[in-house]
Amino acid sequence: MRRRKKTLVVVVIRRLLTCAICIIALLGFLTVHIYVAPLNRLPRLHLSKYTTRQRGHISYENSITEPSSTMNLSRRETTEENEIQNQRLTSEHINNTHELSQPHFLTSPSFAKLWKHPPNRNFVPCVNPNPNYISPLESRGYLLVHTNGGLNQMRAGICDMVAIARIINATLVVPELDKRSFWQDTSKFSEVFDEDHFISTLSKDISVIKKLPKGVDGLTKVVKHFKSYSGLRYYQNEIATMWDEYKVIRAAKSDSRLVNNGLPPDIQKLRCRACYEALRFSTKIRSMGQILVDRMTSYGLYIALHLRYEKDMLAFSGCNHGLSASEGAELRKIRKNTAYWKVKDIDGKVQRLKGNCPLTPKEVGILLTALGYAPNTPIYIAAGEIYGGESRLASLGSRFTMLMSKEKLATKVELKPFMNHSTQMAALDYIVSVESDVFIPSYSGNMARAVEGHRRYLGHRKTISPDRKAIVRLIDRIGRGTEKDNRKVYERIIEIHKTRQGSPRRRKGPASGTKGLERHRSEESFYENPLPDCLCQRDPSRGS
16 A cells, blocks of 8 residues: 555656646747747848838938938938828827836826827938039048047048048048057958948049058158147148148048038038948948848837947946946046046046936936836847946846847847957947937937937937936935835926927037137037038928
């Protein structure tokens, strides 16, 4: 009897263990299926072809790589694209309340308000030169350019150098990308940008060559630091006169060498043609970027969140809110040892209260929840390596479960050609951000400004610019207990951001009371808002 009982007990235990193993395996299979299946089901794109997003947007290929379609205003205009996008939202989703899983005290905005682009007031690109614009005259010499900074700082600098080459009548040698800065990226111009397209697109504006021709080694050369935020008179009177003595001028730096405002209309339009038409990414980057966009859109409408929370950024800015003592010490050491960062002693608390620090992942989560986005909203994290890794993202992930990135959307094999090249990886983020349904930067750095300007150029796509100063003060009051985390606070955040969603407006001028370089630095960047120079208001009564 005892043996039978023991045998029976063993059989029961075995069956229970078998059932438990089956349940665990089933749960594991379902988990993998839910998160990986959309990636596996997606068709692979051929490297030589680019699909058009069936979402009411301009395709990235058309908007960036075909200058004739952008310059010809008889094409389908951005106004119509916004209308198509908004009609799609209304017809397909307006009945969705989008309130599931939101805090019980928050009544979410309508789905259309969350995703609808701001009215673009019929502003369209107008970058054609005036009828008196002439082809470049015979070049007086060669302009060499050593760019500096990350991807978007270099992009702006290259576009400025195109305009400067026109002003001083120089032949521009394809710029050399920065290989010495914090990122230590060895990428060549042709690995990041389409070199042949760059040269051919600008052929009616300036002469561009890939390298100095043979026999010029004996020509007189000079390295020149162009003055920051300089205007037409400086380049015509001081730089152009150097051709009398030198035949090769090397610009030691490229960033912020040209003023934002006050230049002739044709020079401003040339800057836009250089930025939005000539300076397109290389084939492999455009192809991979399109694949990432398609994989994000398989989840539905998505937010691109430029989460500026990398080690180098925090070290440079001195922002340390929420970091441990050891992390703060590490960042101070980096700042101290980086020679070309001039400011060493920074009070992070003061910086944060002034709104000069990026929002933390936790603060971003509160902002998105307050605006009414649901926890299952697909969010693409456009960023380098987040300082603190996944643990730092936990506070954002606890509110929003669909956090994606290029590393999650693509395989290691697909990303291998771009690894260890921060500029190329940033270019992939740039593409996904420009094509997103909503773009939100946690900090107004170079990429945030560049993406916002590009989205304005393409029809004023929705871009929410957080009021960091107001947000952190509200959050701090909640932390101190002087304010409750409730509907009232969320409504205030919504109200603050009603006028910060990328609608058309003229570029902001300098802050009152500022002088000299500080006056120029306080202006809104040309590439952050190309209106009025490169956008014109079309009369809707005249048709296309």
